[in-house]
Amino acid sequence: MGPVSTEGDITPEPRLTRKGRATRERIVTTAAGLMFERGVAGTSLEDVQATAGVSSSQIYHYFRDKRALIRAVITCQTDAVLGAQQPLLGRLDSVTALRQWRDLLVGFQRERHYEGGCPIGSLAGELAEVDPEARAALATGFDRWEAAIRAGIQAMRDRGDLPSDANPERLATALLVALQGGLLLTQVRRDTSALEAGLDTVIEHIASMTVR
Amino acid sequence: MGPVSTEGDITPEPRLTRKGRATRERIVTTAAGLMFERGVAGTSLEDVQATAGVSSSQIYHYFRDKRALIRAVITCQTDAVLGAQQPLLGRLDSVTALRQWRDLLVGFQRERHYEGGCPIGSLAGELAEVDPEARAALATGFDRWEAAIRAGIQAMRDRGDLPSDANPERLATALLVALQGGLLLTQVRRDTSALEAGLDTVIEHIASMTVR
Numbered sequence: 001m002g003p004v005s006t007e008g009d010i011t012p013e014p015r016l017t018r019k020g021r022a023t024r025e026r027i028v029t030t031a032a033g034l035m036f037e038r039g040v041a042g043t044s045l046e047d048v049q050a051t052a053g054v055s056s057s058q059i060y061h062y063f064r065d066k067r068a069l070i071r072a073v074i075t076c077q078t079d080a081v082l083g084a085q086q087p088l089l090g091r092l093d094s095v096t097a098l099r100q101w102r103d104l105l106v107g108f109q110r111e112r113h114y115e116g117g118c119p120i121g122s123l124a125g126e127l128a129e130v131d132p133e134a135r136a137a138l139a140t141g142f143d144r145w146e147a148a149i150r151a152g153i154q155a156m157r158d159r160g161d162l163p164s165d166a167n168p169e170r171l172a173t174a175l176l177v178a179l180q181g182g183l184l185l186t187q188v189r190r191d192t193s194a195l196e197a198g199l200d201t202v203i204e205h206i207a208s209m210t211v212r
Numbered sequence: 213m214g215p216v217s218t219e220g221d222i223t224p225e226p227r228l229t230r231k232g233r234a235t236r237e238r239i240v241t242t243a244a245g246l247m248f249e250r251g252v253a254g255t256s257l258e259d260v261q262a263t264a265g266v267s268s269s270q271i272y273h274y275f276r277d278k279r280a281l282i283r284a285v286i287t288c289q290t291d292a293v294l295g296a297q298q299p300l301l302g303r304l305d306s307v308t309a310l311r312q313w314r315d316l317l318v319g320f321q322r323e324r325h326y327e328g329g330c331p332i333g334s335l336a337g338e339l340a341e342v343d344p345e346a347r348a349a350l351a352t353g354f355d356r357w358e359a360a361i362r363a364g365i366q367a368m369r370d371r372g373d374l375p376s377d378a379n380p381e382r383l384a385t386a387l388l389v390a391l392q393g394g395l396l397l398t399q400v401r402r403d404t405s406a407l408e409a410g411l412d413t414v415i416e417h418i419a420s421m422t423v424r
Contacts, residue, residue, distance in 0.1 A: 125334050197383075205413055
């Protein structure tokens with residue numbers, strides 16, 4: 001397996017026509033859906049081809065191989081996961097907003113009948129040890145997520161709602177950790193109580209630090 | 213896929229001779245090691261056979277199919293994971309003990325070069341949606357783990373170190389959640405800071421509740 005690289009495997013998007021971009025996007029979203037349902041190992045390029053209604057040569061026009069497609073799926077899922085939490089995720093700058101975000105995340109799991117876990121976390125469980133480039137892409141996805149959480153907590157501290165010795169980076173990491181662990185246990189137990197316990201404990205901790 | 217059942221798939225152990233038990237155990241620990249390294253999908257019964265130095269008919273003597281072997285692997289990994297945390301895990305009845313346990317878990321990840329994540333959690337990521345019997349076995353594994361954590365926190369409350377309105381069940385769940393999320397992020401980032409941030413936040417929260 002070669003070094004981590006994101007160049008040369010994917011046809012650069014700017015070269016694509018509007019129709020080309022639409023086809024590429026259909027391939028990626030189809031692959032993302034299948035991999036979320038059946039796992040990466042359980043999804044072949046032939047499955048993607050049949051479900052997306054494209055030819056084998058179309059897939060290979062956009063993606064050198066399954067690994068290149070997997071990396072596009074990781075970016076697509078990161079965009080989808082972060083997008084689904086907007087506008088709340090971009091402004092987690094109060095305990096009230098953190099609690100609303102917690103309710104949103106718990107609600108998503110109920111709607112999904114507790115299935116699937118985190119679309120990013122479950123890719124991580126399957127790919128982290130077998131595909132170093134996928135691992136790097138997943139780390140980037142988690143970093144984007146954590147940065148969005150951190151921005152709100154940083155704003156709380158800047159505004160004086162949290163004491164100056166509060167550590168927004170550490171608290172944001174603890175929230176992302178609670179979310180990932182909570183989603184995994186939700187998936188295994190078919191019940192959101194672990195997700196609730198994990199997020200609530202960190203949010204209560206943040207609330208206990210607030211100056212007012 | 214049939215309903216959850218643990219009967220009929222595995223030859224009952226009491227019927228085995230000492231040599232038979234040893235062979236069965238070698239098959240299970242070999243499969244557990246391969247699945248931890250390569251994932252479940254990346255481990256065939258032929259791989260297990262070759263690595264364990266047993267014949268195909270020996271594997272089928274003990275396990276009806278790969279799924280039956282997977283369930284035995286889940287139990288084996290649960291025993292191994294819980295065993296590796298002893299004697300601490302059995303007596304997490306003080307903030308000091310919780311911090312020692314946190315250090316032990318962080319140390320394990322360093323020794324392992326941050327690879328592999330949680331042996332139970334990574335099986336969960338791969339199996340929860342595709343194998344309902346495996347999901348049930350994984351839920352049992354997490355329940356055993358959580359009960360061991362809870363016992364210590366319950367003892368703290370019974371002794372009066374935590375107030376009577378403290379919820380040992382919820383706090384134990386929050387610790388297991390932090391551990392699972394922290395191990396997943398450790399694996400993806402090749403760094404234990406998320407595991408530390410997650411566990412420390414919950415332990416600090418417990419410390420802030422202590423009566424003395």
